[in-house]
Amino acid sequence: MDRHIPRLELVVILLVLSGFLLFILNMLTESSNQKCKTPKSSLRHRKSNPREEAKEERSLLNSIKWPGPWVQGLSVELSSDPTKSYFVIQGSSKQHRGGQLLVNVHMQNFLGLPKGHGGDFLIARLHSPNLGAGVAWKVHDHHDGTYTVLFPLLWAGVAWVEITMVHPSEAVAVLKRLQKEQPDRVFFKSLFRSGDLAEITVCNLCLPLNYKPLCNYTDPLTGEPWYCYKPEMLGCDTRINHYKGGYKKNLITEYEAQFFQSDVNIKIPIPASAMGKVTVLPREKGEANVKNNNISAGYYFHGTWRPLNGAVIQQFKDSSAITRCLRGKALYMFGDSTVRQWFEYLSALPNLKLLQLTLYSSYKMGPYMAVDSRNNIRVSYRCHGPPIRFSTVLSSELRYVANELDKIQGGPDTVVLVSMWSHFSTFPDEIYIRRLRHIRRTVVRLLNREPATLVVIRTANLQKLGPGSSLFNSDWFSLQKDALLRVMFRGLHVQLLDAWEMTLAHHLPHDLHPPHAIIRNMMDMILSRICPSEEI
Numbered sequence: 154m155d156r157h158i159p160r161l162e163l164v165v166i167l168l169v170l171s172g173f174l175l176f177i178l179n180m181l182t183e184s185s186n187q188k189c190k191t192p193k194s195s196l197r198h199r200k201s202n203p204r205e206e207a208k209e210e211r212s213l214l215n216s217i218k219w220p221g222p223w224v225q226g227l228s229v230e231l232s233s234d235p236t237k238s239y240f241v242i243q244g245s246s247k248q249h250r251g252g253q254l255l256v257n258v259h260m261q262n263f264l265g266l267p268k269g270h271g272g273d274f275l276i277a278r279l280h281s282p283n284l285g286a287g288v289a290w291k292v293h294d295h296h297d298g299t300y301t302v303l304f305p306l307l308w309a310g311v312a313w314v315e316i317t318m319v320h321p322s323e324a325v326a327v328l329k330r331l332q333k334e335q336p337d338r339v340f341f342k343s344l345f346r347s348g349d350l351a352e353i354t355v356c357n358l359c360l361p362l363n364y365k366p367l368c369n370y371t372d373p374l375t376g377e378p379w380y381c382y383k384p385e386m387l388g389c390d391t392r393i394n395h396y397k398g399g400y401k402k403n404l405i406t407e408y409e410a411q412f413f414q415s416d417v418n419i420k421i422p423i424p425a426s427a428m429g430k431v432t433v434l435p436r437e438k439g440e441a442n443v444k445n446n447n448i449s450a451g452y453y454f455h456g457t458w459r460p461l462n463g464a465v466i467q468q469f470k471d472s473s474a475i476t477r478c479l480r481g482k483a484l485y486m487f488g489d490s491t492v493r494q495w496f497e498y499l500s501a502l503p504n505l506k507l508l509q510l511t512l513y514s515s516y517k518m519g520p521y522m523a524v525d526s527r528n529n530i531r532v533s534y535r536c537h538g539p540p541i542r543f544s545t546v547l548s549s550e551l552r553y554v555a556n557e558l559d560k561i562q563g564g565p566d567t568v569v570l571v572s573m574w575s576h577f578s579t580f581p582d583e584i585y586i587r588r589l590r591h592i593r594r595t596v597v598r599l600l601n602r603e604p605a606t607l608v609v610i611r612t613a614n615l616q617k618l619g620p621g622s623s624l625f626n627s628d629w630f631s632l633q634k635d636a637l638l639r640v641m642f643r644g645l646h647v648q649l650l651d652a653w654e655m656t657l658a659h660h661l662p663h664d665l666h667p668p669h670a671i672i673r674n675m676m677d678m679i680l681s682r683i684c685p686s687e688e689i
């Protein structure tokens with residue numbers, strides 16, 4: 154037995170040594186490879202419970218797990234080819250309104266052979282062009298190369314099935330890699346100026362430590378981090394502005410680029426094997442209503458959005474109807490350019506006077522306010538804090554939504570509208586979770602002090618994608634972030650505005666900034682919520 158002791162010692166020494174090595178390696182990679190992972194709780198809000206937060210984060214990340222990749226270095230012929238794939242409508246070509254339409258999707262590769270695994274990013278829509286009708290529906294992945302969609306049949310008429318492959322699973326694997334290895338593929342800059350001296354340095358949520366001195370602009374209230382390289386000659390307090398520096402190039406290999414070809418495998422429709430449409434007959438007597446309607450927010454009919462939860466949407470056709478609805482109200486809009494579209498919609502009303510709140514910021518940056526003093530209407534817009542890809546925001550105007558919400562009194566005449574997703578697409582999910590957590594905390598506080606405050610959170614939407622933009626703004630990134638947002642605000646007394654479905658169900662092409670027809674429907678939803686029983 155004696156002989157075993159030295160061996161045991163050796164094992165212990167080896168273990169300690171390897172542990173130490175790992176520790177050193179970790180430190181080295183942490184500092185040089187900037188992981189952008191600091192999901193620490195905020196400084197001020199001591200009430201936060203780190204263990205609960207870590208648990209929530211794990212469960213959130215688990216909920217958006219995407220299958221794959223299965224094989225690395227698969228030749229492109231074996232990857233998913235939308236035009237060789239097909240869908241099959243099950244059942245008769247005539248079905249009844251109120252029923253469900255089952256569609257099976259069979260994915261195949263460029264050789265025309267069935268795929269054996271899932272993970273392709275597909276979207277689905279059922280629509281009747283002549284009726285201005287459309288509904289988006291979830292695609293279920295069976296992880297064997299087949300997928301199903303169970304559309305509700307919500308109107309009578311000829312309805313076409315549209316299944317689109319946004320990305321093959323092989324491209325999603327590349328996006329996952331980028332998400333992990335290139336969190337700073339969009340980078341930012343700041344101008345520093347004092348007297349005759351001016352310098353520009355690179356900024357981001359996290360920058361490598363021990364490389365160059367940093368300026369630390371971490372928000373003291375929320376603890377949201379932000380750093381710039383320290384200018385050579387100027388101090389950190391001479392920062393003037395913030396702007397998008399650019400997009401990193403050469404992010405993917407030639408091999409990976411094959412999975413991102415505009416006419417081949419980015420947003421390409423999948424053909425029907427035989428019939429691509431069904432005739433929906435009027436409801437049969439006694440047929441049940443649409444079941445399970447909580448997985449879709451609504452559908453279009455005659456170009457008008459109809460929520461499936463039974464909410465009545467009024468159409469606010471003219472400015473006097475909108476003015477009557479908004480009389481005495483204050484609307485606060487925070488976020489990215491997709492909430493600014495709502496501001497632009499309202500500030501175009503003839504009676505609203507637009508005020509730019511800073512003299513020197515350029516168009517689009519804000520902050521803005523539009524007022525109608527006769528009717529006591531105030532609508533304001535402010536962009537969210539960094540990372541924001543706008544061109545040139547004054548650094549003094551960089552505000553975090555959470556901090557702004559804390560300044561709002563709230564009440565029955567206050568409406569808060571938040572949209573914040575697009576500028577986070579290139580960052581790890583943990584960063585987005587932390588940001589939403591700060592907003593959620595202040596929303597809860599706002600609703601505790603004034604429960605009658607209306608809070609509307611806008612979800613992400615689909616957009617036009619090409620080989621370049623996919624690496625930064627893919628709908629796949631948006632979908633992942635969007636799923637997190639929905640879960641994090643579930644159960645709170647806030648209204649989720651489902652921009653995802655409203656853009657997917659619509660016949661107009663996907664656009665980062667949805668077209669006016671969709672914005673009008675969104676505004677009608679919001680206004681109907683503000684003035685539910687108003688006679689207009």
Ligand SMILES: *[C@@H]1O[C@H](CO)[C@@H](O)[C@H](O)[C@H]1NC(C)=O
Nearest residue numbers: 362367369370371372373376
């Ligand atoms: C930046 O400042 C924050 C808050 O003061 C601090 O928690 C953080 O550790 C600082 N970061 C660095 C790299 O020193």
Ligand SMILES: *[C@@H]1O[C@H](CO)[C@@H](O)[C@H](O)[C@H]1NC(C)=O
Nearest residue numbers: 291444445446447448449462
């Ligand atoms: C919505 O659907 C999910 C799963 O399909 C279900 O667990 C949940 O209870 C439903 N919620 C409502 C309000 O119907």
